[in-house]
Amino acid sequence: MKNTMMKRNVLVILAVVVLAGIAVYQNFATKDRQASANKEAAPKPNYMAPGFKLTALDGNVYEVGGTRDKPLLVNFWASWCGPCELEAPDLKQLYDKYEGKIDFYAVNMTASDRMDNIKSFVKHFEFKFPVLLDSEGKVGELYRISGIPMTYLVDKNGVIKEGFSILHPDELEKRIKQLIES
Missing domain, CATH: 3.40.30.10 (Glutaredoxin)
Incomplete structure (x- = not known):
């Protein structure tokens, strides 16, 4: 019984770590996309001047x-x-x-x-x-x-x-x- 509880706790902890990792990855990926979009919107050489x-x-x-x-x-x-x-x-x-x-x-x-x-x-x-x-x-x-x-x-x-x-x-x-x- 102790062995089963221990395995279940390890699986729960592993699942939490994986989900937290996914959440962190998605957060950074979103920030990278937003930063990239902001850079694209900034005026730059060889593009039309914003009116x-x-x-x-x-x-x-x-x-x-x-x-x-x-x-x-x-x-x-x-x-x-x-x-x-x-x-x-x-x-x-x-x-x-x-x-x-x-x-x-x-x-x-x-x-x-x-x-x-x-x-x-x-x-x-x-x-x-x-x-x-x-x-x-x-x-x-x-x-x-x-x-x-x-x-x-x-x-x-x-x-x-x-x-x-x-x-x-x-x-x-x-x-x-x-x-x-x-």
Whole structure:
């Protein structure tokens, strides 16, 4: 009798271990599939730029997605971001130099920023290009922005050529020239 009870207990324990193993495996497999799906949804080179429309500080609505007359630089930033502050003079200088050949959109992560700080930043750095306001954070989510500044270069066909954080001004200008010439 003792032997039978022992065998039954071993079988029960073995069954619990097997079932727990299956549950753990399925949990990790689901997380891997979700992570893979999230990576696929993120903007990446040689894919269409996710489309959006946002209102800018100037009151106009600007759109990204689809074909355009000119290539586009889309820069995600916030007024409280130190690297954004370092990058701002370079963006202004490059916009002034290539105005008419490429569009610049500065997408402010407004959901995590203050309007008075945004306006002060834009005035201080003399941004002449549209400053779009992502007040609900939806565009930041769409583009999977996890750190700023983040810049995407988009060709006339609406295809992302590349995405990067901060670059040396000479390297940024080189990439802008390549985009204009392509």
